[in-house]
Amino acid sequence: MSVNKTPAARLGEPITFPVSGRTAPNRFLNAAMSESLCTWDDVDFSKRGLPTPEYISLYKAWGQGGWGQNVTGNVQIEPDHVETSGNAIIPRDAPFSGPRFEGFKAVASVAKADGGLIVAQVSHPGRQVPDTIQRHPISASDIQQPAVFFGNFAKPRAATKEDINRVIEGFAHAAEYLEKAGFDGIQLHGAHGYLIAQFLSPRTNKRTDQYGGSVTNRARLAVEIADAVHRRVSASFVVGIKINSVEFQEDGITPEDAAQLCSALEGAGFDYFELSGGNYEEFAFVHKKESTKKREAFFLDFAETIMAARKKTGKEPRVYITGGFRTVKGLADALDVVDGVGVGKSACADPAIAGKIVQGQVDTLPPTTIPEAETAAAMVCAKKQLQQIASGEAPMDLSVSDRWQAYMAPIIAAMKPKEEGNL
Template identity: 35%
Template sequence: MTQSPLAAPLPLPCGVSLPNRIGKSAMTEALAGADDAPTPAHDALYARWSRGGAGLLVTGNVMVDGRSLERPGNVVVEDERHLAAVSRWAKAAQWGGSHVWMQISHPGRQCPMIINPRPLSPSEEKLKLLGLFGKPRAMTEAEIAEVIARYAETARIAQKAGFDGVQIHGAHGYLISQFLSPITNRRGDDWGGSLENRARFLRAVVTATRAAVGPGFPIGVKLNSADFQKGGFTLEECKQVARWLEEDGIDLLEISGGTYEEMAFAEVTAEAAPQRESTRKREAFFLEYAQEIREGLSVPIMVTGGFRSRVAMEAAIAEDGIAMVGLARPLCVAPDAPEGLIAGDLEKIGIDEDGLVLGKGRFGVNAPPGVVNLLNTVARVEFYVAQMHRMGKGQAPQEGEKAFAAGLVGSYLGLSTFKALRRMPRRMAARG
């Protein structure tokens, strides 16, 4: 039997080689304790994924600043106070032979009001989303320098804790993405205006991180192919930024897209007919963008979003020149999938007996546009968070879950509020 292209090791520019071509992409776990440290649930969850056979596991976004979270329950690594817990997390994630990279991130304006009513951002462009986010404050030069240093320090600690690499989150509307987009970056100084200036923050983060970890430690970047918003970050701009990142010495570029206001990354679906070329392109939503971005690049590219069939994944590697297939939500319902895909024993993942993507089509997605669809989107996210929490307790995921949007959204809001209140003493202490 011919070996699957998914089984081939992936050499990186820094000299490290990943065991195979399947990567678990980042998903927010919301499992941190009141002290923002990793918990035994993180260890159990990532050990479970590592046993499943993925060559690379990328953690959910780890915050570089405890004053700014993507949501309550994020892990924060801003100093070495939780080094032992972070080290246990890394070791657990390597248990089955996977490499594990810490995704390091700052949410910028995408920080809920219950965490910070005046979050940092390049400019004061407010996120218009149900009043859940406060008006941001434009960063000063000193604050920009401080946050750049925080990324580098978090990466240094990740390396010391035993992580195999880091991924800098530059997509999905978080802080780096905000600097890149003309919609959220209205600055008139050296950090705004031209693409070169808007990319300066990301490049400074990469440079500082490389200085902190040295030449042999993998650094990846997650980058939007586009914001999918009028006047936002475009595909042509992404192609230029990718070329600059290659010059700056990154080791893996993951392509995604969208922001909280335009959730392309959360809306990827697949049909149950992977044999057709048209279907394969629909299945891997960002594949065509990645094909354009990779022209003239030598840095390996990982594509995440929509992959559900082995034939589409193998074709992306063998025919389209993609270096790594990224899987996220499917691994919440099928954590052993990478092993089966590589062995050729599994044809599709994350699709139920009706041909529906699990966690999709169960929340009233045919409702009129507007608030209801937003609630549906949140509910879908929470379906997968719930499966991660189950695996963190040593339980099996619920493959056939028939949940309701209201229940899952209510659970999200209730749990988030509880976790935000639970960590309030630490937040107040940090503010002095």
């Protein structure tokens, strides 16, 4: 504990990663947020997922915002297995040249111009791909994602060893591609119910082969991806993973399970774990207990269980916790438990909020009048804000209640709020 340091000073301390040896200049992580700012073509796969000028300018704004680490919204590895249309894609056969590669190079160069790290979140949706895009998804087992109000999902088949090898190769290729394009690292998306999480969670993984059953087996896909990534990139490339600390569902991941998973993942050369929670079946971006509300972060109680089980080897992954923060004190107090703090929606309300906090200019995150229970509205509005930043506009002011209500009214009326499914 740093009793003599101000909250701003604590949050401003650098964080060095144990495997890559890289240092992020402060404790802030700008959490991955699906942007829907890349190209999409309904028919031609080669025209899907290319960075646009707006996508690049969003990362320029965040690159200038004082974040220790900016993590992109999820970047997919197959053009027809995506969590939504319009996000970045690095197909397995994408060459290290041409407009797609130039686009990623431009993102990397603007995002790290002011000293923060730029890390791409790489992901495969598994069963969480809308059935309008993919009728034949894969998953750990053939358990269908129930329909949610923003879409339907086809019944998946259990991935074969060949599917698994293709997925591993996709992640490894994406890592090499991103490093060559100038990115500082990648983060595997192992949270929120996407493919890696489908393997990690006993709720969706009923396999009886070496990828199912024990914690070690369920973690095997993530470990094999990490191994394949390490073989393809240099020793100084950052490799992190976002995982669920809890799933709040029958057979879902419990904090004790997550602690064991972290131990199983510790030997895989991860620089850090980012702890989150929930999935499409049960969103978790709300405070479930009064005690949690006081501590602001949704998952801090669970992080304590996970941190207590962590082996102290000197090389143990750093741990970030993301979700629910409101004040600078809340952010700094979380550092009593974890090493770093992730911030999502507030980075859309003010792309430079991390820098302002570290410089001691503010003591809260941007205020919002959206009630916490309105998770979907908060996500839709945050996405609108990041798209406004990308277009050079000021983000909508959520401290004024009629502003966001007016924006949401036609979306609710049309009953097609598609965007909020993207975690």
